[in-house]
Amino acid sequence: xxxxxxxxxxxFLLTSGLILGFFMWRNRDLLLTKARMRGLGxxxxxxxxxxxxxxxxxxxxxxxxxxxxxxxxxxxTQLRQRLIEAGIYDTKALALILGVxxxxxxxxxxxxxxxxxxGILSPIRAMMAxxxxxxxxxxxxxMWLDYRKNARQSSLRRALPDALDMLVLCLEGGVSxxxxxxxxxxxxxxxxxxxxxxMDLVQREMMLGVSAGEGLQKxxxxxxxxxxxxxxxxxxxSERYGASVVKALRIHADTLRQQRQQRAExxxxxxxxxxxxxxxxxxxxxxxxxIIGPAAFQLAAxxxxxx
Numbered sequence: 505x506x507x508x509x510x511x512x513x514x515x516f517l518l519t520s521g522l523i524l525g526f527f528m529w530r531n532r533d534l535l536l537t538k539a540r541m542r543g544l545g546x547x548x549x550x551x552x553x554x555x556x557x558x559x560x561x562x563x564x565x566x567x568x569x570x571x572x573x574x575x576x577x578x579x580x581t582q583l584r585q586r587l588i589e590a591g592i593y594d595t596k597a598l599a600l601i602l603g604v605x606x607x608x609x610x611x612x613x614x615x616x617x618x619x620x621x622x623g624i625l626s627p628i629r630a631m632m633a634x635x636x637x638x639x640x641x642x643x644x645x646x647m648w649l650d651y652r653k654n655a656r657q658s659s660l661r662r663a664l665p666d667a668l669d670m671l672v673l674c675l676e677g678g679v680s681x682x683x684x685x686x687x688x689x690x691x692x693x694x695x696x697x698x699x700x701x702x703m704d705l706v707q708r709e710m711m712l713g714v715s716a717g718e719g720l721q722k723x724x725x726x727x728x729x730x731x732x733x734x735x736x737x738x739x740x741x742s743e744r745y746g747a748s749v750v751k752a753l754r755i756h757a758d759t760l761r762q763q764r765q766q767r768a769e770x771x772x773x774x775x776x777x778x779x780x781x782x783x784x785x786x787x788x789x790x791x792x793x794x795i796i797g798p799a800a801f802q803l804a805a806x807x808x809x810x811x
Contacts, residue, residue, distance in 0.1 A: 569602025589728045590652040591698075605645045612637020656698065657729055663696030664731055665764055667703075668757035675750045681716050681739075702727070717743050731760055 574580050580598070587597050594600075616634030619625040625633065667688055674684035689707055692700035705726075706719040714722075717740035724732035738756055742749035 567603070568606045569599050569604070572602040572606055573599070586649055586653075588726050589656075590649045591656050592652075601645055601649075605641065608641030608644055609638050610641075612641060653728070657727060659696070659698045660702070660727055660729055661731060661760075661767075662764060663692070663699040664735070665757055665760040666695065667692055667699060668735070668753055668760065672750060672754050672757060675753070681749060682710060685710070685716060715740075715743055731763075 574583065583598055587593075587601065592601075613634045616625070616630040616637070619633070620627050620630035670688045670691060671684050674687055675681065679687065685703065686707060689700060689703040692703060702723055706716075706723050709719045709722065710716060717736055720732060720736035720739055724730075724736050735753075735756060738752045739749060741747065742752060
């Protein structure tokens with residue numbers, strides 16, 4: 505009985521923590537905005553140096569991920585490319601993400617051993633829970649990277665047609681391609697910050713002597729996005745053969761806008777199918793209880809009198 509109580513308490517705490525974390529993640533922009541509003545007008549304060557457990561653990565994470573570091577340079581390059589495609593450019597990110605992976609793998613095993621030693625769980629259940637936590641910790645960082653990459657690509661796809669429209673307007677006004685890209689990059693920071701940051705990198709590469717087409721080609725490689733690859737090929741061909749880039753960019757912008765509209769229509773068509781399962785699992789049972797519940801009580805009363 506005590507064991508079941510501990511299991512129920514752990515399940516309740518885990519579920520409550522997941523729900524609380526989800527709502528905090530959903531409202532993170534509002535929380536950051538409120539924090540910035542509270543900080544307006546206040547004198548800046550120096551933060552004392554933190555030497556707590558969290559700071560020490562964060563400093564030890566790269567060392568913890570050393571056993572998981574690939575031995576071959578090809579595998580390391582693939583992992584770095586995966587981090588770059590997710591928008592993580594820090595040189596220490598590879599060791600840090602491997603350290604987080606090691607921590608997520610080791611923590612369930614240690615917790616299962618503690619629960620088994622204290623008698624809260626039986627050894628078999630503790631071993632099964634530890635194996636399940638080990639598997640989740642092994643795949644969780646990769647799933648997070650894939651989610652971050654997909655969200656990043658979706659944001660870039662939505663922003664690219666608007667950027668091309670602005671670029672075409674600047675080119676039709678007689679501005680050179682490099683100056684047009686510089687102007688578009690400055691305007692993108694307010695409407696599409698992610699694409700604006702990436703275009704800043706392209707601008708820095710162009711200042712170092714890289715052409716606009718090569719800079720866009722490197723941007724496509726960093727983001728792993730076919731739309732940017734097609735744009736880079738259009739600009740490279742115009743630079744190579746001296747053709748007018750305005751007409752090609754206008755056609756490419758129209759194509760991307762049509763694709764964005766088609767994706768929006770596809771998501772709208774999928775919504776009716778996706779809402780079917782929550783309706784069946786959450787709404788219909790409550791409706792059945794409300795409708796059939798009184799009749800069930802009456803039938804039970806009738807059958808009890810018949811006995």
